[in-house]
Amino acid sequence: ETGVTQSPTHLIKTRGQQVTLRCSSQSGHNTVSWYQQALGQGPQFIFQYYREEENGRGNFPPRFSGLQFPNYSSELNVNALELDDSALYLCASSLPRQNYGYTFGSGTRLTVV
Amino acid sequence: GIQVEQSPPDLILQEGANSTLRCNFSDSVNNLQWFHQNPWGQLINLFYIPSGTKQNGRLSATTVATERYSLLYISSSQTTDSGVYFCAVVWDDKIIFGKGTRLHILP
Numbered sequence: 001e002t003g004v005t006q007s008p009t010h011l012i013k014t015r016g017q018q019v020t021l022r023c024s025s026q027s028g029h030n031t032v033s034w035y036q037q038a039l040g041q042g043p044q045f046i047f048q049y050y051r052e053e054e055n056g057r058g059n060f061p062p063r064f065s066g067l068q069f070p071n072y073s074s075e076l077n078v079n080a081l082e083l084d085d086s087a088l089y090l091c092a093s094s095l096p097r098q099n100y101g102y103t104f105g106s107g108t109r110l111t112v113v
Numbered sequence: 114g115i116q117v118e119q120s121p122p123d124l125i126l127q128e129g130a131n132s133t134l135r136c137n138f139s140d141s142v143n144n145l146q147w148f149h150q151n152p153w154g155q156l157i158n159l160f161y162i163p164s165g166t167k168q169n170g171r172l173s174a175t176t177v178a179t180e181r182y183s184l185l186y187i188s189s190s191q192t193t194d195s196g197v198y199f200c201a202v203v204w205d206d207k208i209i210f211g212k213g214t215r216l217h218i219l220p
Binding site for chain 1: 117146148153154155156157158161199201205206207208209210211212213
């Protein structure tokens with residue numbers, strides 16, 4: 001049974017650039033959710049995808065967007081990067097409508113300079 | 114929206130000590146979870162405990178849903194227990210995390 005893998009592990013971008021982060025789901029999981037974790041804070045929910053469609057979104061602007069692919073892997077895209085976007089980005093996979101059993105990846109640490 | 118508050122924010126203990134971490138939530142929930150975030154950033158699910166008590170080795174958790182709190186107990190702490198402990202609830206199809214308790218176990 002494979003876990004959740006995220007890539008890259010670390011990334012440095014310049015303000016105004018665009019970034020794509022990737023996540024592969026645990027085998028058998030078809031729901032993926034993304035979180036932003038600023039230093040010293042708890043993870044904040046960005047959005048969730050099920051069957052390639054967004055089905056829940058937190059308080060993040062439209063420049064945060066995502067995709068889910070038929071193999072349930074997922075991408076998080078952030079346009080027009082701002083300094084405050086610097087954070088650890090986590091993805092988690094789960095079975096649909098199941099309020100437990102989330103498997104998290106180790107995250108991508110994004111630094112915007 | 115729902116508020117999830119954890120205490121204490123930081124805890125430093127000697128190896129072998131016991132600890133109690135607390136999570137308060139502002140509204141009725143039926144899906145509270147505890148996570149441990151290791152130094153490499155990965156979140157590990159410790160307990161799904163909407164109510165009652167569960168134990169797993171040196172760790173146990175109790176949720177009193179009617180009083181809107183949950184407790185995580187760690188007995189005989191080891192240095193590998195260090196990290197950040199989060200409680201989280203699912204609210205409006207979103208996982209809402211507390212700010213965490215940072216635990217340092219000294220050898």
